[in-house]
Amino acid sequence: MSEKIAPFHLAILIYMIQSGVTLYKLPRMLAVNFGTNGWIMVLIVSFVAGINIFLISLVNRFRKGESVFEIMEGLIPRVVLAPFYILLALIWSILALLVGKDYILITQVLAFQNSSLLLLYSIVLILAFYLVIKDMYTISKTTTIFFFLTIWMTFLLIYHIPYSSVMRLTPFIFKDGTHSIRGWIEVYTAFLGFELVLFLFPYIDEKKPKWFLSVYVGHVITTIVYTLICLVSFMYYSFEQLKLISFPVLNLIAYVEIELIERIESLVFNLFLMKILVTVVMYLWAAKLLLHRGMPSVNEKWLAPILILVAFFITFRVDVVYELAPWLLIFGFAAAGIAIGLPILLLFILWIRRMRNG
Amino acid sequence: MKRRTTKLLHKLKELKQEAVEKDHSASLQKQVIENFSGCDDLVQRTFPELDITIIYFLHMVNENLLEMDLLVPIYHASDETKLPFLKRSNFHKTDDEKKVINGILNGEAAVFHQDHAYLINISGPKQREIQPSETETTITGPHEGFVESSEINLSMIRRRVKSAHLKINEIPVGEVSKGSVFVLHIKGIANDEVVGDMINRIEKIEIDAVYDAHMLTQLIEDQPNALFPQFMLRERPDAIAAALVEGKIVVVVDGSPAVIISPSSFFDFFQTGDDYYQRWITGTATRLLRFGAFIITIGFTALYVSVTTFQYEMIPQSLLTTLAGSRSKVPFNPLYEALIMEITLEFLREAGARLPTKVGQTIGIVGGIVIGQAAVQAGITSNVLIIVVASSAITSFVVPSYVMSASIRLARFGLILLAGLLGNLGIVIGVILLVIHLSSLTSAGAPYLAPLSPFFRKDWVDFLLRAPYSLMKTRPALPRSSNKKRKQ
Numbered sequence: 091m092s093e094k095i096a097p098f099h100l101a102i103l104i105y106m107i108q109s110g111v112t113l114y115k116l117p118r119m120l121a122v123n124f125g126t127n128g129w130i131m132v133l134i135v136s137f138v139a140g141i142n143i144f145l146i147s148l149v150n151r152f153r154k155g156e157s158v159f160e161i162m163e164g165l166i167p168r169v170v171l172a173p174f175y176i177l178l179a180l181i182w183s184i185l186a187l188l189v190g191k192d193y194i195l196i197t198q199v200l201a202f203q204n205s206s207l208l209l210l211y212s213i214v215l216i217l218a219f220y221l222v223i224k225d226m227y228t229i230s231k232t233t234t235i236f237f238f239l240t241i242w243m244t245f246l247l248i249y250h251i252p253y254s255s256v257m258r259l260t261p262f263i264f265k266d267g268t269h270s271i272r273g274w275i276e277v278y279t280a281f282l283g284f285e286l287v288l289f290l291f292p293y294i295d296e297k298k299p300k301w302f303l304s305v306y307v308g309h310v311i312t313t314i315v316y317t318l319i320c321l322v323s324f325m326y327y328s329f330e331q332l333k334l335i336s337f338p339v340l341n342l343i344a345y346v347e348i349e350l351i352e353r354i355e356s357l358v359f360n361l362f363l364m365k366i367l368v369t370v371v372m373y374l375w376a377a378k379l380l381l382h383r384g385m386p387s388v389n390e391k392w393l394a395p396i397l398i399l400v401a402f403f404i405t406f407r408v409d410v411v412y413e414l415a416p417w418l419l420i421f422g423f424a425a426a427g428i429a430i431g432l433p434i435l436l437l438f439i440l441w442i443r444r445m446r447n448g
Numbered sequence: 449m450k451r452r453t454t455k456l457l458h459k460l461k462e463l464k465q466e467a468v469e470k471d472h473s474a475s476l477q478k479q480v481i482e483n484f485s486g487c488d489d490l491v492q493r494t495f496p497e498l499d500i501t502i503i504y505f506l507h508m509v510n511e512n513l514l515e516m517d518l519l520v521p522i523y524h525a526s527d528e529t530k531l532p533f534l535k536r537s538n539f540h541k542t543d544d545e546k547k548v549i550n551g552i553l554n555g556e557a558a559v560f561h562q563d564h565a566y567l568i569n570i571s572g573p574k575q576r577e578i579q580p581s582e583t584e585t586t587i588t589g590p591h592e593g594f595v596e597s598s599e600i601n602l603s604m605i606r607r608r609v610k611s612a613h614l615k616i617n618e619i620p621v622g623e624v625s626k627g628s629v630f631v632l633h634i635k636g637i638a639n640d641e642v643v644g645d646m647i648n649r650i651e652k653i654e655i656d657a658v659y660d661a662h663m664l665t666q667l668i669e670d671q672p673n674a675l676f677p678q679f680m681l682r683e684r685p686d687a688i689a690a691a692l693v694e695g696k697i698v699v700v701v702d703g704s705p706a707v708i709i710s711p712s713s714f715f716d717f718f719q720t721g722d723d724y725y726q727r728w729i730t731g732t733a734t735r736l737l738r739f740g741a742f743i744i745t746i747g748f749t750a751l752y753v754s755v756t757t758f759q760y761e762m763i764p765q766s767l768l769t770t771l772a773g774s775r776s777k778v779p780f781n782p783l784y785e786a787l788i789m790e791i792t793l794e795f796l797r798e799a800g801a802r803l804p805t806k807v808g809q810t811i812g813i814v815g816g817i818v819i820g821q822a823a824v825q826a827g828i829t830s831n832v833l834i835i836v837v838a839s840s841a842i843t844s845f846v847v848p849s850y851v852m853s854a855s856i857r858l859a860r861f862g863l864i865l866l867a868g869l870l871g872n873l874g875i876v877i878g879v880i881l882l883v884i885h886l887s888s889l890t891s892a893g894a895p896y897l898a899p900l901s902p903f904f905r906k907d908w909v910d911f912l913l914r915a916p917y918s919l920m921k922t923r924p925a926l927p928r929s930s931n932k933k934r935k936q
Contacts, residue, residue, distance in 0.1 A: 098903050201758060201871060213870075213877060221884050232887040234901035239879070353761045360876040367880060 093227040094295035097304035100287070102237045103230055104308025106368040107283030109315060111193045114337045114359075116280055116316060117323035121332040123273025125266040127259055129320035131277060136313040139281040143309055145433035146288060147302050152440045158288050158432075159383050165439045168383070175384030178428065179377040183401040185421040186373035188408070190214045192418060193366045195411050196337065201356055207409055214363070214370070215398055221371045222378065222394050226293040229371060236364035243358055244315050247322050249346045254325035266329070272419065279422035280316065283369060284309055285429035288436070289376045374398065477501060477560045480548050490552075498525055501560040508555035510572025517570055518557055531561065539566040553626060575600065581683035581705070583850060589725040593683045598630060598702035601685070605632065605698070608689035613637070619650045621664070621701075625657030629664065632698040639695065639928040646697050646710055646892060661704040662851065670890045675859060677851045678891040680712035687721055695929030697892075711894035711926050714886060715911055717852040718742065723914045731914035739912065741846035744839055746860050749786050750867035750875050752836045756782040758871030774830040783868030785829050789837045790864065792819065794857070797841075894926045 095103065112119075120128030153161055162171055194210045202210060221229060267273070287305050294301060323338050332338055343355040378393045388396070408414050480503065484490045487505075494501045500522060504514070521533035533539070541564055542548060548558050548565050555571025578600065581593025594601045606614065613635040621629045629650055633643045649668040658664050665679040666672055682688055683705050688698050691709045699708040709716070718738045723731040755762050756775065763771060778785055796815040800808050819838075823829045840860065847853040859882060866874030889896035899907035904925040909915035923929045 096902060099901075197873060201873065210873075217877065217880055217884075220881070224884070224888055228884075228888045231895060231897060231901045232884050234903060235883045235887060235897065236880075238900065239883075347764075350764065350767075351762055352764050353759070356759050356762060357872045357876075360872045363873070363876050364880060364883075 093225075095227065095230045095290065095293055096295050097298055097301045099230045099234055100290070100294060100301065101304040101307040101311065103233050103290075103368075103372070104284055104287065104305050105311040105315075106233050106237055106365055107286060107372045108281055108309070108312040108369075109365055110189055110280075110283075110369045111196065111362065111366055112276075112280040113316065113319065114196070114339045114362075116277070117320045117327075117332055117338045118335060119273070119276050119280075120320055121267075121324070121329060123267050123270060123276065125264045125269075126262040126329055127264065127324065128267065129317065129324050130263065132313065132316045132320050135274070135277045136281060136309070136316070139278065139284065140306070140309060142430055142433070143284050143305055145430070145437065146285065146305070149288065149433050149436045149440070150291065150302055152437070152444075153291070157292050158436065161436055161439055161443075164443055172384040175380040179380035179384065179397065180400070181421065181424050181428065182373045182380070183377040183397040184404055185425050186218075186370045186377070187215070187398070187401040187405050188414065188418050188421055189373075190218065190366060190370045191405060191408065192414055193363065195409075195414060196340075197359070199411075200340075200359060214367070215402065217363075217367055218370045218374060219394055219398060221367065222374045223391070226290070226375070229375065230293075233368050236368060240361055240364050243343075243361065244318065246343060246346055246358070247318060250322050250326050250342060253345075254322055256325060258325050258328055260329060275419065275423050275426055278426050279418075281309070281312065282422070282425050282429055283372070285425075285432060286372055286376050288432060289379055476543065476545060476548070476565055477503075479545050480552070480558065480565075483545075483549055484552070495522060498522065498527070498531065499562055500531075502557055503552060503560070504557035504570070505552060505555065508553075508573050509557060509570045513570035513572060514557065518559070518568060534559070534561060534566055539568050541566050550626060578604070584683045584687075584720070584848070586684070586721045586725070589721045590684070590686050592685065594685060594705040594707060596703050596705055598628060598700050601700050601705075601707065602630060602632075604685040605688055605692070605700075608685055609634065609692055614692065617647055619647065621650060621653055622655060622657040625659075627658050628702040629658070630700040630702075632692060632700065634692050634695070637693070637695045637923070637929055637931050638697055639930050642711075642892065642928055643697055646699065649892075650699070658701060659703060661699070661701040661706040661708050664699065664701050664704075665708055668892075670893065671888075674889055675885065676714065676855045676889065676896075677717070677849075678712065678889060678896065680709045680716045680849065681706040681851070682709060683707070684721060690724070695923050695927040695931070697927070711891040713891065713894075713898050713926055714889075714896050715900070717849040718847065720848045728914055728916045732912075735914055736912065738846055738848070741843035742856065745841075745843040745847070746856055747863060747875065747879075748843075749790060749836050749840050749860065750863035750878070752833060753782045753786045753864055754867035754871040754875055757868060771830075771832055774832045777827040778830050779827065781868075782833075783864070785833055786837070786864055786868075787861075789819070789823070789829050789833055790840075790861065792823075793837060793841050894928070898926050899924070 116132075117129070120131055124131045149158075149161075156164070191211060194207065194214055198205065198207055198210060221232060224232070284305060319339060319342075323332060323342060326342060327335065327338060335341055340355055340359060343358050344353055346354055348354075374394065374397060377397050381388070381393050381397060382390060405417065408417055481490075481492065484503075489506050490503065491506050492501065492503050502518065502522075517538065525531050525533070534541075539559070542551075543564060548567065551567040551569075552558050554569075555573060556567045556569050559566040559568065575597045576595045578592050578595055580591040584593065592604065594604065602616065611634060615633055615635050617631040619629045619631065621627050631643065631647050631650065646668070650664075653664075653667050655667065658667070661681055665677065665681065669678045671678065682691075688707050688709070692698055697710045699710065701708070718735065723735055725731075726734070756771070760768070775782075780788070793815075796811060796819070799811050800815075803811060819834065824831055824834060844853050844857055844860075847856060859878075862881075863875055863878040866878040868874070870877065886897055887895075887901065895902055898904055899911050906922050907924050907926070909919045910924070921934055922932050923934055
């Protein structure tokens with residue numbers, strides 16, 4: 091069997107990395123930052139992210155079979171690049187752990203007020219460790235199963251259609267929002283994850299020449315899911331109400347009631363752990379790859395535990411939601427910077443190399 | 449004078465050679481008999497007038513064949529020099545001591561004459577007759593099942609796949625037992641590389657003896673420490689023929705009524721012959737029912753524990769009063785309550801499996817009383833839990849493969865424990881662990897969760913659905929068949 095990621099799986103992988111716990115806050119973030127009919131911003135930000143993916147597709151077009159590392163080391167010696175690799179690894183592993191912590195903090199508020207945060211957090215880290223030590227093909231296969239186990243949740247929205255109203259959308263567009271750059275970054279981070287495809291090049295089944303389209307497909311799935319959820323939220327809640335609810339999507343799910351079961355948000359939110367895990371694992375995996383390149387002398391099997399432990403201790407003191415928010419913003423900003431900056435840097439290097447070679 | 453001396457010397461040399469050869473034959477016979485010293489079931493018959501000694505195991509040979517193929521020709525032979533029957537094709541001449549010993553062990557008779565040994569296959573030990581399989585019963589379709597004899601099993605397969613392309617490789621396995629393992633594939637359909645890999649795996653086995661196919665699978669699996677079986681075993685020749693035609697490889701172990709199919713996917717364990725013999729709509733419905741049963745058996749008790757321990761809010765109000773009333777007299781927390789009942793049920797299942805049928809019924813009645821009434825009246829468990837545990841037990845038997853069902857039941861205990869510790873989050877953690885574990889498994893190098901992940905779109909016609917035969921145009925991707933199109 092060809093142990094390479096097929097385009098179908100790549101699309102799913104991209105969607106699963108992108109969509110995370112931000113989804114639960116997204117309608118509020120849009121309402122606060124962009125005002126009425128903020129859901130339209132999902133499409134605009136998604137378009138910007140699409141341009142970012144286009145930059146990555148250019149890297150793919152010009153790379154001539156080389157991996158990201160080979161492109162960079164073709165111009166700059168590895169010794170010089172090593173600190174850059176380690177820095178990237180550190181940023182991504184901290185971001186991964188912050189995403190995990192964000193999820194666990196919400197879980198704790200929802201169901202485990204008396205349980206230790208450390209215990210719950212450790213369980214997520216152990217799960218992430220268990221998956222990140224597997225090879226990329228297995229991670230991709232696992233992600234596909236997680237996708238099938240979670241995608242049905244989007245269809246729960248059908249339940250809300252009778253309770254939604256177009257009237258609540260109001261005829262105003264982007265009124266009463268803060269319209270800050272911070273808001274842009276916050277929403278942009280909800281789409282992050284596609285940049286990891288840069289490191290996936292050697293693991294992708296490139297037999298089909300148009301395989302890169304699947305990255306766009308994954309991004310489109312994310313956009314559709316986000317747009318639908320935000321649209322329904324804007325139609326379900328009043329604008330003022332939406333600005334005040336911490337996790338509007340959670341309340342939306344809590345409203346679903348069927349004959350045999352009620353309050354399914356506790357089950358649905360827990361199932362979300364699968365998506366979170368994919369995001370955490372994929373960032374850790376990329377960080378592992380970077381650290382290995384930056385510090386080749388370290389035994390490969392120690393890389394994942396090192397990254398998890400280092401990031402764990404750096405984020406150790408952050409254990410309440412309001413402390414976590416600025417951390418998430420800073421590292422989200424850094425990750426957005428990498429997502430935009432890294433492909434530009436790679437294109438620049440490729441251009442210089444081409445100039446040199448005549 | 450010189451010429452005469454040379455002639456004499458030559459004659460002497462010939463005589464010497466003859467003596468050596470005679471001595472060799474005698475020593476070969478002696479060595480073989482020495483090897484079997486202490487084996488009282490060894491029969492040795494001597495015919496001095498013909499210089500013939502025959503050796504065989506009484507219980508390993510077919511008496512009719514012995515009479516017809518060996519004894520009658522010997523009785524009709526007139527003198528030592530005229531033994532034409534030894535030249536027949538069913539007599540194999542050999543001077544190799546090991547070959548003679550192995551032949552006798554396999555039910556052949558060894559004939560020692562002059563300076564050579566001849567082996568003739570007259571094996572025919574007492575065997576179980578062909579009967580319907582007890583572990584794989586079907587309502588529609590053929591009923592015959594495999595038996596312990598590989599010869600009968602191979603004949604049943606050959607009768608169903610009448611093709612010269614059906615190739616069989618015999619591999620001896622077991623340093624002491626010298627058992628035979630047969631690797632079957634259809635040339636032109638099966639992937640040669642995969643066949644070679646399977647043969648290689650079996651040849652590498654170093655063990656005293658292999659008694660059953662289930663034992664062999666554990667010696668050739670990619671991950672022997674995994675919770676789930678990686679090879680599907682079937683006891684029905686029709687299922688095996690179907691696997692061969694799909695391009696899979698089949699391994700027959702002498703002495704075992706189960707036959708290995710390689711590679712196997714996790715979802716193969718949920719298929720039965722009935723799916724294919726019934727109309728496709730009913731076949732599909734039954735298959736979906738089985739997957740539903742899998743979800744219930746693995747998660748229902750865990751969900752009960754989670755809901756009654758942590759997430760009472762998930763129960764609708766109308767049901768809540770009934771559940772609270774039922775649980776009010778129970779002194780244990782739901783985790784202990786569920787574990788007590790599940791373990792009791794496992795005891796009953798194990799006792800039922802080991803006891804003779806007549807006593808087994810008693811166990812059923814006693815178990816029914818203990819589980820059904822006494823436990824509730826005594827206030828040890830709640831009525832609702834009885835329903836939950838009983839549903840889990842019934843659904844566990846809906847899974848057609850017993851080996852898979854046993855693995856699922858074990859996984860269920862893990863989920864119950866996690867649900868008792870962390871509620872719904874625990875169940876999700878358990879499911880995540882299971883998914884990661886299953887995704888990392890491979891069956892003879894092929895992904896275990898195919899066609900779901902990796903996603904093989906064309907194979908979905910025979911996965912959750914059992915689509916009409918007209919839609920099954922390609923062979924499954926899992927065996928990496930060299931001929932993808934069916935009907936070719």
